Amino acid sequence: MEKTHKLVEQLDAIFHPESVAIIGLPRGFKAGKLFLMALLDLKYAGRIYPVHPKAKEIDGLKAYQRIDKIPGTVDLAIILVPHHQALPIVKACAAKGVKGAILFTAGYKETGTDEGRKLEEALTHVAKSSGMRLFGPNCMGLYVPESGISFFPGLSKKSGPVGFISHSGSLANILGRIAPQKGIYFTSAVSLGNECDISSADMLTYLGNDPKTRVIGAYLENIRNGPYFLEALKKASEKKPVLLWKVGLNPEGQKAATSHTGALASQRHIWEAVIRQGGAVSVKGFDVLTDALMGFSMLPDNIGDRIAILSGPGGMAVAAAEACGDEGLKLAKLSDKTRLELSDFVPQTGTSLSNPVDVGLTASLEMEIYIRAARVLAADPGVDAVVVIGAGLDRETNELYTNSMIGAHQEFGKPFIIVNIPGFDSDLAQTFCQAGIPFFETTERAMSVYAMVWRYHVRRRKKA
């Protein structure tokens, strides 16, 4: 408990630094410059200290020859020097009282060489003996919009409910870049690299205890300490949904075994055990990860399983109903009142007034039909969520559609889920997401994520 408290306190200070040193910041436009650009882009309000052996000034900022020459304290150090120069610098940072250091450079344990492994062990030793925490090596570090800290320029300045852990810096960056399109915003995202000190389990502990983080997502390659990871996962999952995407589960990695049990024990089986015992949600692939982060960020805790489907295209209505059943959700039984009201304005031919409600082709021309139908369905007390598959034929109609659905969602306070009809304006799709309405590419993806969120909350309620 005390250990957890200390870790949370340490990471909290590192995630909210009052000063950042960038050691080995290049003068010209080289990759390392991105780390400064990222801070400037997010309007980091603290002090930035470039450290360079020769430069007096870099991009208008006073540069220091060595970290110990910096007046005042340094909370966070970003270390960009080549791997064979890193160790004395890490030691100097620890001596300076730096709270956390990010090691961008590769060339350690991941190379598989003895030299790399030894260098990394030496780094670990510095971290363990000094109290300074290390991220990496071979990592991008931190993105904390609230603090104005970022590992790459061009990420959103807006904060949100998602805490993200990644063993890949590029993946964290790509997720960060597309996230606003999906209405996904972060408390923090962290690229961990080789985990010579701070591990994914540490991050689960930190994010699990962070009151602003409501959803945790992770992309994982290797778990370093299984029992600690499982323990941290259990604790985090008790507090909030934890979505895990694990790679490296193919049978290629399986070793020859003597017994049946050994032969049957694939990495996938073991990982499934971790997911179940840890109470986590398994997500596979980038699309599922982003869909799920969107769903868990936006859908409320108390969602139900009675779904109303509203569609113009008949085939998509049927496919949505099928997906609904496949995921263990129910088609809501519409009340007589609802059906009577629908019959008032939905054309009689080529349509259906039972769930899924098929409003037919006319609705694309007369957007009012979609809008009224959505409102009638949302008002039905037997409906827990409304899935809308719709679009108009021009920009203006699509704007009306978007604004009206957002309005209905806000007025009735029920989850709305919008499914794309190819050709729909992508900026309007984003408008939905910004309004807290998840927008999915297909009904199958929509129903899969809705069911994932629903199952998670049902399981959690059972536990409580």
Add this chain to the structure above:
Amino acid sequence: MNILEKAVSEKRTTLSEYESKQILSDYQIPITRELLVHDEKNLIIAAKKIGYPLVLKGCDARIAHKTEKNLIRTNVINEKEAITAFNDIQSCMNKNNAAVIVQEMIIGKRELVAGMIRDQQFGPCVMFGIGGIFTEIFNDVTFRIAPITKKDALEMMDEIRGKRILESIRGMKAADREQLSDILISIGQIGIENKMICEIDINPIIISKGRAVAVDAMIVLKS
């Protein structure tokens, strides 16, 4: 010196069926009643003690697949058959005084598998699933990281595709889930308490009148 220490001191990487089941039994996992014999005289005594019908099996830690080596005789119903079976098995083993297990014959159609594997990252993991000849065919198994709770064990039984095998079907009694969960919890415990064991394989566990019995088992040690 106990079984494990002895095997380690002999630099062996597997325990025989008999030794493996002794360890299971130490952890209250129900095993077949059985005796180990090396000659005809003791065979007759053992057969009387266990009672017919019997199963006779050649017992050698170096032989992992007894069926392929023709070392198993089932439904042995009298002394004459027992002697014939015993001599047959010993001749297949190419060794005078080779050990033969005299075992009670468990009658039951439902065969399960349970076991343990030591994962590099997560340590001992408990397995449960469909056993017997279908183990590899269906690959219908599920795992948990040890130690496991009773809730974990019960969930495992509900996770396999063939979970209906545990229900009351075709006039057979439902499997005793409480007893099965005790077995799974114990398997995890063996893994936690004995670092030199890297794999346990109990296959089959036969459900007989609703009760589970470990009929064959193998324990693999760290090499």
